[in-house]
Amino acid sequence: MRNDIRSRAIVMGASMAGLWTARVLADHFEQVLVLERDHLPDGAEARPGAPQSRQYHILLRRGLQLLNELFPGMEEELIAAGAVPFDATWDVKVRTRGRWLPQFKSGQWLVSCSRLLLEATMRRRLRKHARIRFVEGVEVVGLEADEQRLRVSGVHFRRRQAQENEAATIESLAADLVVDALGRRSPTPTWLESLGYTAPQESVIDSFLGYVTRRYRQPKNFQADWRMMLLTATPPHMPRGGLIFPEENGVWVVMMAGANKDYPPTDEAGFDEFAQSLGPEFYTAVRSAEPISKPIGYRGTDSRWRHYERLERWPDRFVVLGDAFCGFNPIYGQGMTVAAMSAMALADEIRRSSGQLDGVAKRAEIAFGKVTKGAWLLATGADLEWPETIGGERSNGPAERFGRWYIDKVLSALADDQRVRLAFNDVNQLVKPIASLFAPEIMLRVLLHSVKA
Ligand SMILES: Cc1cc2nc3c(=O)[nH]c(=O)nc-3n(C[C@H](O)[C@H](O)[C@H](O)COP(=O)(O)OP(=O)(O)OC[C@H]3O[C@@H](n4cnc5c(N)ncnc54)[C@H](O)[C@@H]3O)c2cc1C
Numbered sequence: 001m002r003n004d005i006r007s008r009a010i011v012m013g014a015s016m017a018g019l020w021t022a023r024v025l026a027d028h029f030e031q032v033l034v035l036e037r038d039h040l041p042d043g044a045e046a047r048p049g050a051p052q053s054r055q056y057h058i059l060l061r062r063g064l065q066l067l068n069e070l071f072p073g074m075e076e077e078l079i080a081a082g083a084v085p086f087d088a089t090w091d092v093k094v095r096t097r098g099r100w101l102p103q104f105k106s107g108q109w110l111v112s113c114s115r116l117l118l119e120a121t122m123r124r125r126l127r128k129h130a131r132i133r134f135v136e137g138v139e140v141v142g143l144e145a146d147e148q149r150l151r152v153s154g155v156h157f158r159r160r161q162a163q164e165n166e167a168a169t170i171e172s173l174a175a176d177l178v179v180d181a182l183g184r185r186s187p188t189p190t191w192l193e194s195l196g197y198t199a200p201q202e203s204v205i206d207s208f209l210g211y212v213t214r215r216y217r218q219p220k221n222f223q224a225d226w227r228m229m230l231l232t233a234t235p236p237h238m239p240r241g242g243l244i245f246p247e248e249n250g251v252w253v254v255m256m257a258g259a260n261k262d263y264p265p266t267d268e269a270g271f272d273e274f275a276q277s278l279g280p281e282f283y284t285a286v287r288s289a290e291p292i293s294k295p296i297g298y299r300g301t302d303s304r305w306r307h308y309e310r311l312e313r314w315p316d317r318f319v320v321l322g323d324a325f326c327g328f329n330p331i332y333g334q335g336m337t338v339a340a341m342s343a344m345a346l347a348d349e350i351r352r353s354s355g356q357l358d359g360v361a362k363r364a365e366i367a368f369g370k371v372t373k374g375a376w377l378l379a380t381g382a383d384l385e386w387p388e389t390i391g392g393e394r395s396n397g398p399a400e401r402f403g404r405w406y407i408d409k410v411l412s413a414l415a416d417d418q419r420v421r422l423a424f425n426d427v428n429q430l431v432k433p434i435a436s437l438f439a440p441e442i443m444l445r446v447l448l449h450s451v452k453a
Pocket residue numbers: 012013014015016017018035036037038048049050052055056057058059060138139140141181182183184211298321322323324330331332333334335336337339
């Protein structure tokens with residue numbers, strides 16, 4: 001292998017983190033093999049390895065920016081396939097803290113479509129890439145390392161058809177870089193231990209949030225001043241929220257969520273009652289549409305960060321990202337975007353290493369830690385406000401107490417100050433860091449609002 005051209009990277013897992021990563025690695029490796037246990041459909045169809053794909057998925061604005069950067073023309077392609085573009089403050093009717101926010105044009109554009117369409121469109125594009133190959137129906141079962149176990153040198157896998165056959169052979173594939181994009185249930189902690197490394201510490205914060213989702217046909221000749229409706233929960237006393245989310249083909253996803261163990265029911269009568277409890281605007285809209293699926297529930301929404309970035313000893317040439325690194329409470333819609341940001345951080349580390357892969361893996365894990373931190377603070381900061389939440393502790397130093405007080409005032413100002421709302425959206429959509437809310441102009445507005453209120 002020449003120093004400036006790396007020959008092969010293996011990405012384990014062909015879900016969103018795997019797709020982003022394959023795309024960035026194709027700029028740096030002659031061959032990128034994506035190993036996936038499922039057989040991948042050609043179109044926008046569900047598959048067993050990513051069961052969450054049936055739930056609504058929003059790609060945050062930072063994710064959309066990266067999509068456009070890495071897959072030029074993809075946004076238009078999605079819209080041509082029926083995805084719905086929307087202005088975050090004009091097309092979305094938002095109720096937060098019990099107040100409807102004013103609608104105004106901001107140019108903060110997003111696109112809504114099914115997760116299945118997004119993933120299938122990215123996959124289709126990558127299948128055409130000369131350097132990327134999907135190897136489907138294979139289950140990775142372990143890592144291969146060099147003799148000193150200082151460096152991962154490939155993977156062990158077995159073909160799924162052979163699994164029932166007891167003599168299923170384990171095969172090996174060598175690579176110059178191996179990426180774990182295997183999701184929340186990634187076996188990497190065990191694999192690391194078997195190579196003589198320690199498993200990472202985990203931070204787990206659970207606000208006991210449950211989802212229920214049901215798909216509807218949008219009412220014929222639907223006329224309203226919104227394309228999407230969002231009702232947010234407010235800790236510590238209002239655990240319920242709801243969303244009407246447009247997808248391609250005139251479909252509405254009606255999602256309702258309850259934090260703090262106020263789980264929404266999945267039977268029809270219970271679903272209806274929960275919808276009614278969210279208020280007449282939401283309920284009337286839901287009732288005007290025709291259901292086309294049964295309600296599907298989802299629990300297990302804890303945020304779980306495996307702190308690979310903290311491990312002192314790390315095998316070279318091995319990278320863990322996406323949900324395998326950190327899975328977020330999905331209500332905040334961060335997972336796909338943080339996976340994209342992590343893939344970009346990996347590409348940055350490779351570029352910075354100017355032709356030398358050694359050490360990149362460790363530096364990349366540290367970079368993922370930084371990328372993850374902002375999103376983690378947003379997700380868990382809100383979750384820690386619920387009385388039943390377990391895991392994690394709210395720091396009670398003066399700076400943290402001021403931070404919480406200030407964010408509370410920011411949230412109160414959203415209904416009255418457009419500038420504050422746009423700044424808040426930038427943070428929430430992972431376009432800007434939380435620190436940007438503490439810029440003097442924003443602080444002044446927030447403090448003046450709090451004095452007037
Ligand atoms: C209910 C719910 C709603 C969500 N909503 C949003 C949202 O609105 N916005 C958002 O950005 N994110 C959302 N997320 C998070 C999002 O789904 C994930 O962050 C995203 O899919 C990235 O995950 P991943 O690719 O790391 O892992 P996964 O999606 O879990 O994929 C792992 C892949 O690895 C494969 N695999 C597993 N084991 C093996 C093996 N041994 N060998 C080979 N292949 C294997 C699996 O088949 C799968 O394809 C939501 C999650 C949930 C649960």
